Amino acid sequence: MKQELAWEEGIAKGAAVAAWRLPHGEEAFLLQDFSGGSILEEGWNLADLSAGFLAAPFIGLPYFLQADSVTSFPLHSAESSKPFDAPVENLAKKTEFMGWVSEAIAAIKQGPLQKVVLSRTDEQDLPADFKVMTALQELGAAYPNAFVCALSIPALPGVWMCATPEILVEQNAAGIFRTISLAGTQSGVDADGFGISPSQARWSQKEIEEQAFVSRYIIDCFKKIRLREYTEIGPKTISTGNLLHLKTEYIVDTKAMDFPQLPGLMLGLLHPTSAVCGTPKQEAVEFISRTESHDRSMYSGYLGPVNLGNATHLFVNLRTVEIKENHAVFYAGCGITEDSDPAKEWQETQMKCQTLQRILMQ
Numbered sequence: 001m002k003q004e005l006a007w008e009e010g011i012a013k014g015a016a017v018a019a020w021r022l023p024h025g026e027e028a029f030l031l032q033d034f035s036g037g038s039i040l041e042e043g044w045n046l047a048d049l050s051a052g053f054l055a056a057p058f059i060g061l062p063y064f065l066q067a068d069s070v071t072s073f074p075l076h077s078a079e080s081s082k083p084f085d086a087p088v089e090n091l092a093k094k095t096e097f098m099g100w101v102s103e104a105i106a107a108i109k110q111g112p113l114q115k116v117v118l119s120r121t122d123e124q125d126l127p128a129d130f131k132v133m134t135a136l137q138e139l140g141a142a143y144p145n146a147f148v149c150a151l152s153i154p155a156l157p158g159v160w161m162c163a164t165p166e167i168l169v170e171q172n173a174a175g176i177f178r179t180i181s182l183a184g185t186q187s188g189v190d191a192d193g194f195g196i197s198p199s200q201a202r203w204s205q206k207e208i209e210e211q212a213f214v215s216r217y218i219i220d221c222f223k224k225i226r227l228r229e230y231t232e233i234g235p236k237t238i239s240t241g242n243l244l245h246l247k248t249e250y251i252v253d254t255k256a257m258d259f260p261q262l263p264g265l266m267l268g269l270l271h272p273t274s275a276v277c278g279t280p281k282q283e284a285v286e287f288i289s290r291t292e293s294h295d296r297s298m299y300s301g302y303l304g305p306v307n308l309g310n311a312t313h314l315f316v317n318l319r320t321v322e323i324k325e326n327h328a329v330f331y332a333g334c335g336i337t338e339d340s341d342p343a344k345e346w347q348e349t350q351m352k353c354q355t356l357q358r359i360l361m362q
């Protein structure tokens with residue numbers, strides 16, 4: 001495959017390389033920054049960046065890959081017929097994670113913390129013939145409405161891949177700004193393995209409240225910049241392949257409002273949202289940093305092409321894996337509220353890890 005060669009040659013020459021396919025896109029792109037990319041400085045501004053690719057960690061400044069070269073390639077549907085055997089549960093991790101969830105529930109009952117998103121990792125070996133670009137192709141085919149991406153930056157160990165359903169900030173060529181509130185999770189397949197239609201999904205108070213925290217957070221960000229004219233659509237159930245979520249969309253016509261700086265302002269206010277961090281934000285960040293035993297690094301940060309073809313598409317880095325040689329670290333998290341059940345939350349992280357595992361581990 002030509003793009004596999006371009007991917008490997010770029011990395012061998014010290015370039016930072018990103019390859020991605022936008023949701024519902026018919027082609028994929030491969031961008032190279034021959035200098036290896038750079039870390040942006042405090043006070044950076046989205047509107048001032050040249051065409052390129054941004055990739056930010058959960059906490060900290062983003063990497064910027066300038067578009068020294070961008071090529072596109074068609075994505076073929078690469079259906080795999082091999083069945084997926086879910087990896088065996090790691091019982092020590094399960095006990096540890098459920099302990100964190102119980103601590104979070106106790107902290108939320110005391111306040112002021114109302115919601116916190118806790119994550120964990122799952123380490124697995126990939127097949128010996130694993131190839132990044134083939135995996136990207138297969139992820140794209142399996143999850144047409146996800147942003148699928150592979151990223152390699154010399155300053156970061158390993159290759160990062162994701163298949164995320166969550167837009168953080170988008171601005172299309174017509175000046176339409178979009179962000180979404182995404183939370184609440186249930187399996188997208190029934191006990192017999194058949195897909196559940198979004199219209200049949202039933203949600204409990206816990207999930208409705210959990211998603212409302214994210215929606216309120218976005219509206220508070222709009223209020224901070226005195227933006228009142230936005231269109232709100234939802235909440236609606238969406239299917240991301242193996243999972244269902246609740247989603248509300250927020251849309252602003254920045255041309256009609258003469259507000260071109262909106263995407264940059266909102267990016268600064270939104271990240272990290274209550275979908276990956278919690279409410280109130282500061283208390284949630286502190287709880288996560290003293291509880292989780294792993295470094296989230298790029299997981300639950302954001303990434304995507306910026307100022308490319310007059311458009312910006314930034315997504316939350318979810319359904320994420322970090323790959324070193326053939327060793328993979330999968331990352332997944334879930335929103336904890338006072339109504340959480342530790343065993344169900346563990347199960348949710350299992351399903352989220354399996355989004356990538358069912359494709360990469362075949």
Ligand SMILES: C=C(O[C@@H]1C=C(C(=O)O)C=C[C@H]1O)C(=O)O
Pocket residue numbers: 117119166182183184185245275276318319331332333334335336352
């Ligand atoms: C944190 C993750 O997902 C986020 C949390 C969700 C939830 O708690 O239900 C749902 C979608 C995402 O906003 C993840 O996939 O790791």
